[in-house]
Amino acid sequence: xxxxxxxxxLGTLGMGLAFAAGFRPVRxxxxxxxxxxxxxxxxxxxxxxxxxxxxxxxxxxSGTPFFLPPGNYMSGKLELxxxxxxQGVPGKSVLCYTGGGALISIENxxxxxxxxxxxxxxxxxxxxxxLLIAESVKGLTLSDCRVIxxxxxxxxxxxxxxxxxxxxxxxxxxxxxxxxxxAAGLQSRIIMCxxxxxxxxxxxxxRRARTPPWSSRIASSASRLRAAAAERTATPSTCxxxxxx
Amino acid sequence: xxxxxxxxSFDGAVIAxxxxxxxxxxxxxxNLTESGKLAVxxxxxxxxxxxxxxxxxxxxxxxxxVDSVVSGNVIETSPGYGIxxxxxxxxxxxxxxxxxxRDAYIGIGVSxxxxxxxxxxxxxxxxxxxxxxxxxxxxxxPVGSDLAMAGAAAYANLAIYSNAAC
Numbered sequence: 001x002x003x004x005x006x007x008x009x010l011g012t013l014g015m016g017l018a019f020a021a022g023f024r025p026v027r028x029x030x031x032x033x034x035x036x037x038x039x040x041x042x043x044x045x046x047x048x049x050x051x052x053x054x055x056x057x058x059x060x061x062s063g064t065p066f067f068l069p070p071g072n073y074m075s076g077k078l079e080l081x082x083x084x085x086x087q088g089v090p091g092k093s094v095l096c097y098t099g100g101g102a103l104i105s106i107e108n109x110x111x112x113x114x115x116x117x118x119x120x121x122x123x124x125x126x127x128x129x130x131l132l133i134a135e136s137v138k139g140l141t142l143s144d145c146r147v148i149x150x151x152x153x154x155x156x157x158x159x160x161x162x163x164x165x166x167x168x169x170x171x172x173x174x175x176x177x178x179x180x181x182x183a184a185g186l187q188s189r190i191i192m193c194x195x196x197x198x199x200x201x202x203x204x205x206x207r208r209a210r211t212p213p214w215s216s217r218i219a220s221s222a223s224r225l226r227a228a229a230a231e232r233t234a235t236p237s238t239c240x241x242x243x244x245x
Numbered sequence: 246x247x248x249x250x251x252x253x254s255f256d257g258a259v260i261a262x263x264x265x266x267x268x269x270x271x272x273x274x275x276n277l278t279e280s281g282k283l284a285v286x287x288x289x290x291x292x293x294x295x296x297x298x299x300x301x302x303x304x305x306x307x308x309x310x311v312d313s314v315v316s317g318n319v320i321e322t323s324p325g326y327g328i329x330x331x332x333x334x335x336x337x338x339x340x341x342x343x344x345x346x347r348d349a350y351i352g353i354g355v356s357x358x359x360x361x362x363x364x365x366x367x368x369x370x371x372x373x374x375x376x377x378x379x380x381x382x383x384x385x386x387p388v389g390s391d392l393a394m395a396g397a398a399a400y401a402n403l404a405i406y407s408n409a410a411c
Contacts (some may be wrong), residue, residue, distance in 0.1 A: 165261045
């Protein structure tokens with residue numbers, strides 16, 4: 001049988017489809033395995049504090065922003081140096097607090113820029129009192145960030161100049177009976193508690209009077225919230241970032 | 246990259262266009278008279294502030310003390326003050342304009358300590374305040390009558406007018 005032009009075309013098309021169908025999963029896998037990353041950091045299982053810290057240090061030294069690909073990163077305390085720029089995808093690049101006092105700590109530094117990051121506290125106790133804590137920083141830019149789920153404060157800035165813009169801050173840690181977990185319409189708007197403190201000197205005397213500044217008082221509410229979170233999600237150890245924002 | 250940071254002063258911060266939802270405190274800009282300097286708090290949406298019984302939180306939407314402009318913010322549902330201005334004598338050059346405060350216990354509280362300096366409070370809309378739209382505060386207790394109605398003639402450091410309170 002002579003192969004007509006039409007058959008040939010259809011055959012080629014079929015082969016092409018088969019080719020595409022056969023190769024698509026491979027391609028998708030490759031994309032997931034190797035997302036764009038500036039310092040080799042991609043979301044992995046387990047704690048990534050060391051890798052994140054290393055990338056942040058390199059970013060501070062080189063000046064090239066550290067791009068954090070979308071995904072969840074389990075992390076302890078990251079200490080940022082002068083000149084660090086970290087850029088995430090808003091709502092998608094999520095740092096999940098695993099412990100260690102804070103997620104991001106900046107001290108005696110300048111020119112720090114954090115954009116598009118989500119800091120998720122998972123209602124775990126925070127020794128330093130906030131997910132992001134900055135002290136004596138000149139030129140801190142924080143934009144398009146979400147700070148949620150802190151058992152204490154979201155952001156505490158002490159002697160900091162800069163801009164906090166277009167951020168969403170809402171936190172967990174409520175101790176009174178306001179939290180209506182299953183109410184329709186509330187579930188999607190997570191956000192439960194706490195204070196955003198932007199302080200130059202937080203009524204100095206009062207601050208000195210209570211050391212450690214914010215710890216321990218929230219233990220009971222935090223454990224209650226963890227229980228609530230465990231109830232709510234089948235896998236309580238993973239990040240529970242919820243939308244829409 | 247090392248720089249010398251013995252004593253940094255607070256050189257100014259812009260806090261703009263943020264959303265704070267369900268918090269025990271909204272925004273707190275506590276510059277003190279000797280160290281703090283310049284803050285702009287503009288266009289923030291702050292809602293569902295509540296008291297936390299296990300802390301000393303005061304259920305305040307926005308707290309400012311010195312050298313700050315607070316303008317164009319919306320504060321809804323605050324069990325303490327919608328906006329608290331000053332902390333004892335720590336009050337200087339604060340301008341509070343064009344904010345909407347709804348369902349606060351007290352709309353705006355302003356410190357009237359003898360060391361407190363200028364505060365300018367005008368063109369705010371305060372709706373549903375349970376214990377006065379604008380009150381003078383001594384320590385942490387509100388004193389006197391509602392300044393939105395009575396005016397601030399009794400206090401030399403305050404300029405309060407053209408606020409809508411209902």
